[in-house]
Amino acid sequence: MKPERRDKDKNTSESPHVLTAEEAKKRATDSIEELQLAEEPGYGLLSDPNLEISAPLLTTDKPDRKSPIQTPQFYIVPFGIKNERTESGAPLVRLCILIDAYTGEFEEMTAFDKPVVYLTNQQAVNVVAAALNVAPAELRDAVVTLMFQSSEISHVRAYPFWRVTVKDRSYYVDQKGKLYGSLFRGRPGN
Structure with a gap:
């Protein structure tokens, strides 16, 4: 797992608009190039020509916290290899990039030891x-x-x-x- 890269004191109430799933995908793919993520050890999959992006998952971060600012949200943008699926057709995820749902900033990247499947x-x-x-x-x-x-x-x-x-x-x-x-x-x- 790569360390987080986000400003812990960022006030998300400045940007109340939540990105669309397509905007999150674009920010994730832009981050690969901008931050040279494919060069990171263990993340070479990001340069694979058969790389496939699955539907981003909007996730609420610590939803029960009591704070005057807006509840943080982020997108999990899953990546796998084309045509790698479970028997039921769900895509296998090998790594994911987390994107702030309000600002579009890269937060972190995680590679899984074994492919995972996200439950709907x-x-x-x-x-x-x-x-x-x-x-x-x-x-x-x-x-x-x-x-x-x-x-x-x-x-x-x-x-x-x-x-x-x-x-x-x-x-x-x-x-x-x-x-x-x-x-x-x-x-x-x-």
Whole structure:
């Protein structure tokens, strides 16, 4: 994982407009050239002619924080190799670039040891529906948010999880489809 490159004191309320997914893709590809990211050890995939960009994922960063400024959001822009898919057709992701959703600035880059697959919001709802023993259609009013908060679920911003809120109860689903009934902050080193 490459260290973050962002201003921790940046006030996102100065730029309330959230980039579109296409703008995030462009900022990620521009960052590859501007910052010479393909030259970084372990990131040579970025110069592969078969490189493919999947749909960017808008992610909320620490959504429960109590702050007068706007909740930070970032895009995960996933990269893989053309035609590398799961049996169900989902793209395999080998690395991703995180882009600030308001400013378009490069935040960080992560390469995975093994390709990963990002769960869709519908897949997360299906996991919760199965646990509640209801049809997914019964959860059509659920509020579904892709989020990151350092916890026992994940310590890596490039590997967020879904929060599915049904009425007043929140459920959390990680990228492997594991369900969590609550969110506990992780201990350092876990």
